[in-house]
Amino acid sequence: ADISTTLAGVKLPNLLFNASGVCCQTEADLKLMVESESGALITKSATVEQRDGNPAPRYTPLPNGIGSINSMGLPNEGYEYYLEYAKKYDYNSEKPLFISLSGLSLDDNVKMCKAFVDAKLPCVLEINYSCPNVPGKPQMGYDMEAMEKSLSVLAPLIKKPFGIKLPPYFDIAHFDQAAAVFNKFDNLAFVTCINSVGNGLAIDFVTEQALIKPKDGFGGLGGLMVLNTALANVNAFHRRLPGKQIVGVGGVVSGKEAFLHVLAGASAVQIGTMLKEEGPGVFARIAKELSDIMVAKGYKTLEDFRGKVKTL
Numbered sequence: 001a002d003i004s005t006t007l008a009g010v011k012l013p014n015l016l017f018n019a020s021g022v023c024c025q026t027e028a029d030l031k032l033m034v035e036s037e038s039g040a041l042i043t044k045s046a047t048v049e050q051r052d053g054n055p056a057p058r059y060t061p062l063p064n065g066i067g068s069i070n071s072m073g074l075p076n077e078g079y080e081y082y083l084e085y086a087k088k089y090d091y092n093s094e095k096p097l098f099i100s101l102s103g104l105s106l107d108d109n110v111k112m113c114k115a116f117v118d119a120k121l122p123c124v125l126e127i128n129y130s131c132p133n134v135p136g137k138p139q140m141g142y143d144m145e146a147m148e149k150s151l152s153v154l155a156p157l158i159k160k161p162f163g164i165k166l167p168p169y170f171d172i173a174h175f176d177q178a179a180a181v182f183n184k185f186d187n188l189a190f191v192t193c194i195n196s197v198g199n200g201l202a203i204d205f206v207t208e209q210a211l212i213k214p215k216d217g218f219g220g221l222g223g224l225m226v227l228n229t230a231l232a233n234v235n236a237f238h239r240r241l242p243g244k245q246i247v248g249v250g251g252v253v254s255g256k257e258a259f260l261h262v263l264a265g266a267s268a269v270q271i272g273t274m275l276k277e278e279g280p281g282v283f284a285r286i287a288k289e290l291s292d293i294m295v296a297k298g299y300k301t302l303e304d305f306r307g308k309v310k311t312l
């Protein structure tokens with residue numbers, strides 16, 4: 001079956017790629033993504049300066065495949081590293097490049113976006129409004145006014161289609177309020193839902209210790225356990241953002257969850273925890289599983305079922 005897609009005007013040979021943060025901090029990581037069967041790749045969220053991030057242990061999978069917890073603390077090589085990578089990238093390859101930016105202030109985001117705009121590159125920007133793990137920095141995604149202010153500056157600056165990475169919302173009024181902001185920006189081409197479910201706490205029963213070191217063990221939750229919150233956010237914004245696209249992320253462990261994300265409205269699907277645990281081979285596996293599901297159900301393309309979740 002045909003699992004190709006288009007996102008922000010660029011063609012992806014298949015709808016799967018990495019969630020920013022996983023397998024994408026260094027050129028070596030990104031090379032693995034280029035060599036994988038993913039349909040695209042996205043870089044680790046960049047800040048103006050290089051960051052070491054939080055002390056380890058700062059990521060761990062959770063027992064029984066239910067997911068993961070992380071409090072990485074935005075470790076990255078600094079935006080100029082990713083700008084250089086974007087300048088060297090082979091845009092004739094069939095795999096488009098996405099760049100994640102997560103400035104610690106609006107000025108930082110302006111500085112980084114300007115640099116990418118001035119470089120006139122084909123890569124697509126995804127602005128991260130939802131990092132839950134920088135101590136002292138509440139995430140923008142839960143501050144509608146701050147997001148609107150940021151977008152009112154960045155959207156005209158970026159000019160071409162771009163996306164934003166959102167935290168999960170849990171209240172219908174918040175879906176409504178967030179969509180009202182996003183619908184004001186025509187070149188906001190897609191929203192990526194969801195980032196990790198912020199500030200969970202994983203405790204080891206035997207040792208009675210938190211599993212990760214930063215923030216008293218508090219960190220973002222990912223993996224299968226967040227699937228149903230992810231599907232809700234994908235569908236809520238699919239219903240509320242006519243003319244925009246949704247990138248679905250959260251809980252994709254097989255072709256089945258990728259299928260459900262498309263059914264909920266996703267135009268592309270990112271994989272985080274499963275990529276971290278299984279490695280880049282996950283893309284070939286899930287691509288085949290999804291294609292087999294589509295054949296079994298009689299669907300030829302993603303358009304045949306995108307957003308067609310039935311209600312009772």
Ligand SMILES: O=C(O)c1[nH]c(=O)[nH]c(=O)c1Cl
Nearest residue numbers: 071072073074131133196220
């Ligand atoms: O701690 C992190 O680096 C991190 N971790 C996440 O789960 N989401 C993010 O957006 C970021 Cl920036």
